[in-house]
Amino acid sequence: MRHMTASPRVRMSPDSRREQLLDLGVRLLATRSIDEISIELLAEEAGISRGLLYHYFGNKQDFHRAVVRRAADELIEVTAPSSDTDPLVQLMLSLGAYVEYVTDNFEGYVSLVRAAASGDEGMREIYEEARAALTDRLFEVAGREQLAALGVTDSAATRLMVRGWSALTEEVVISWVRSPAGVSRDDLLQRLAHGLVALVRDPA
Amino acid sequence: MRHMTASPRVRMSPDSRREQLLDLGVRLLATRSIDEISIELLAEEAGISRGLLYHYFGNKQDFHRAVVRRAADELIEVTAPSSDTDPLVQLMLSLGAYVEYVTDNFEGYVSLVRAAASGDEGMREIYEEARAALTDRLFEVAGREQLAALGVTDSAATRLMVRGWSALTEEVVISWVRSPAGVSRDDLLQRLAHGLVALVRDPA
DNA sequence: CAGCGTATTGAACAACCGTCAATAGTGCTG
DNA sequence: CAGCACTATTGACGGTTGTTCAATACGCTG
Numbered sequence A, B: 001m002r003h004m005t006a007s008p009r010v011r012m013s014p015d016s017r018r019e020q021l022l023d024l025g026v027r028l029l030a031t032r033s034i035d036e037i038s039i040e041l042l043a044e045e046a047g048i049s050r051g052l053l054y055h056y057f058g059n060k061q062d063f064h065r066a067v068v069r070r071a072a073d074e075l076i077e078v079t080a081p082s083s084d085t086d087p088l089v090q091l092m093l094s095l096g097a098y099v100e101y102v103t104d105n106f107e108g109y110v111s112l113v114r115a116a117a118s119g120d121e122g123m124r125e126i127y128e129e130a131r132a133a134l135t136d137r138l139f140e141v142a143g144r145e146q147l148a149a150l151g152v153t154d155s156a157a158t159r160l161m162v163r164g165w166s167a168l169t170e171e172v173v174i175s176w177v178r179s180p181a182g183v184s185r186d187d188l189l190q191r192l193a194h195g196l197v198a199l200v201r202d203p204a
Numbered sequence C: 001c002a003g004c005g006t007a008t009t010g011a012a013c014a015a016c017c018g019t020c021a022a023t024a025g026t027g028c029t030g
Numbered sequence D: 001c002a003g004c005a006c007t008a009t010t011g012a013c014g015g016t017t018g019t020t021c022a023a024t025a026c027g028c029t030g
Helices: A014-028 A039-046 A050-056 A060-078 A087-104 A106-116 A121-141 A144-149 A156-178 A185-200 B014-028 B039-046 B050-056 B060-078 B087-104 B106-116 B121-141 B144-149 B156-178 B185-200
Strands: none
Touching (some): A014 A050, A014 A060, A039 A060, A060 A087, A060 A106, A060 A121, A087 A106, A087 A156, A087 A185, A156 B156, A156 B185, A185 B156, B014 B039, B014 B060, B039 B050, B039 B060, B060 B106, B087 B106, B087 B121, B087 B156, B087 B185, B106 B121, B156 B185
16 A cells, blocks of 8 residues: 555665666566656655656656567566577577566566567667667677588578568467466477577578 | 648548558557557548547557557568468578568568567567568478478477577567678578578487 | 427537646755 | 755646537528
8 A cells, every 4th residue: 555655755776766666667568568667656656756857858658668668678688598508408498588588577578579569669779789788798799600510601682581581480489388288398398499500501 | 741731630430540540650660669659649640630549449558559560561461472382492582572562661560579578568479470471381381291301290389489489580580681791691591491400400 | 481390500518638847856066 | 964966856837639508690491
């Protein structure tokens, strides 16, 4: 039963206030889509006036972008690459961490993906960066030689398919978490990992 | 130079009025995202009052859904399956038609995909149906035996990967149309088609 | 051409975004 | 410890857009 006491006025340091608002934004993202987070709602939930938000973020769009960026950063951090030498093992581990994140953080993750697909250009840019960060590191650890050994060469077509695989993975994992339908976690990871290799391998 | 004459009041039959509004909605979708189509804008563009829209559609959400449903139906119709017997040829032809549609109708298509990813549940439902219609027919024409010959059996895992392949195809085609980066149309189609087969084939 | 059904309007209300001058915490200074 | 300055914070205001509803007028019918 909070909110009963309309505390008079709390003056915080700009940093902690900003932090508080961003955290709250990410937390709210688990319950509603990004554009259901109105300034109105956020201000009330944070116990501040609407006007204050504009002291920290230029406008609603800016705030939304900042929230999404933070959520994306969390995702990237949590699914950080391990230090295994075998690129396929590496891939499986990363995928596993990713699946775990989506599982534990389902609603929030869905909101993140949705936000990325919104009309806003800057929003999509943020998400593109995050996606790139997630996939690029998979290829960085595997040297050019190791990739060649798998029948993979770097090319525009390859990059295109990797991008596609990202979209596939998102869709499949979200769908799987919603209803696994008897598909085991290991099977899922196997198919995704092998899928990437198959999609990216040079045509015979 | 329309809009100069604020024609006094035109009384149309409910059917043609509804049609006009939906068509206009789809047309506007080529220029802006779905939620940039405000009632305000639409009413002005259609030369009617804002209030009238509520005579035909319950609210903005309903109208947006109707517009997206219509756009999705157009896509399905345009990429209708041919009558070739070889499922792989069939797939290539369908994919070709799809790529052509996206090319000719780029902005509108992007808006459609974005709308589908919006927060609205009903919106996504509409899009899910459309996606299912697009992929299901690929598998219907190929009989169970033909699929078996390709090493494919129907299962939850298969359906999951098909769904993922849809997302992949969307992403890849949109990305390719934006910047082909030297990848030929044939190469694109080849990779998508082979990709589907590889993703869906039973694990060795 | 009068009358009727209903397509259509426009005013009114609500919710929300964004701005800005005024207010009041907080730390510093003498 | 009192006063001061800095600035975080507020609240009221104007503008846009979604939604409702009683009043209006178009076009058909007898």
